[in-house]
Amino acid sequence: MIANPTDAKSESLTLDGKEVSFTPGETIYEVATRHRKRIPTLCYDERLEPFGGCRLCAVEVEGSRLPVASCTTKATPGMQIRTSTASVEKHRRTLLEMVASENREIDVDPLRGYASQELSTLLDRYDARTGRFAGAQSGSSRPDDDNPFILRDYDLCISCYRCVRVCAEQEGDHAISVMSRGFHTQITTEFEGLLKHSACTFCGQCVQTCPTGALADRKAMRFAHLSGETKQTRTICPYCGVGCSVDILTKDSTMVGVLPAMDGPANLGALCVKGQFAWDFVQHPDRLATPLVRGADGELQPTDWDTALDRAAEGFRKVVDEHGRHSVYAVASGRAPNEAGYLMQKFVRAGLGTNNVDNCSRA
Ligand code: SF4
Ligand code: SF4
């Protein structure tokens, strides 16, 4: 959790030879990143309690015999910190070589998830694809987990536990957990079952925080074969009044996925199953592309907008004439923008003369 530097009186320490101020409660990592130091991390997600598992964020602190994990160590007055000495960088490279030996496929499609490129990017930055520690590997995948949303490819797992922690800390769900230790470590659910039999709500948070793509967005991966650049467009989830920010992923004119916006003011990276996975309607072949009206035979026929609107007006007029203005009740769609919601209530109140109007976002 990031401390607010304005909350308390600041103190100072030395960071790579320069005196800088910090607020009591801040970690070394928070102070260093605020001063644009590029400290690598793998088990860290700024939305979660620091875990201290991967030790990649280690820095040297004067007086400390060993490097310390900067994500879990609080800054203290007078501390002398070195973030990028030759020995620290060597330590990080060796750690990355060991982590890489855990993972069977380093380069995964970015459509797997928001953080899926973190490990491969760090391996390139530290030139750590050496194969120096080839040997035993942990984690067995669950190709039998036939849920439609989340691919569980634990062959790629590096046991950073971000998925377990995001599920517990962000969602309060505790659907996934860690079983065994060492090379027998396995991310799993209660009784080693399938996700759909667990407490999982399919919010996709585990997918989006996984730094290796071991957990992947199964719906997005249907489009991994499409070539071309993936474009990201910021918008708001259309389903409910929470208004979560999302980044829509497209390749040419095809929608290929949704990423949660980590800086979205309403959701800070969180989504529910609808916002994360229920976007097939956008390009579903059954989606209406033209207005329909019923013909004399009772069947729906395509028509133009003027004809359709005239028919709707005629229907409203008939109902009001026969049963009175309060016989009409309108519900605006939560997928419509505010302006359309405003027009809807104006139409019902001023046009039809009733207050029988609501909006499904209110639920
Ligand atoms: S599945 Fe991904 S997020 Fe979970 S422990 Fe493995 S690497 Fe980390
Ligand atoms: S439907 Fe879910 S993801 Fe969409 S705005 Fe509401 S809470 Fe957010």
Ligand code: FES
């Ligand atoms: S990022 Fe600090 S220990 Fe993993």
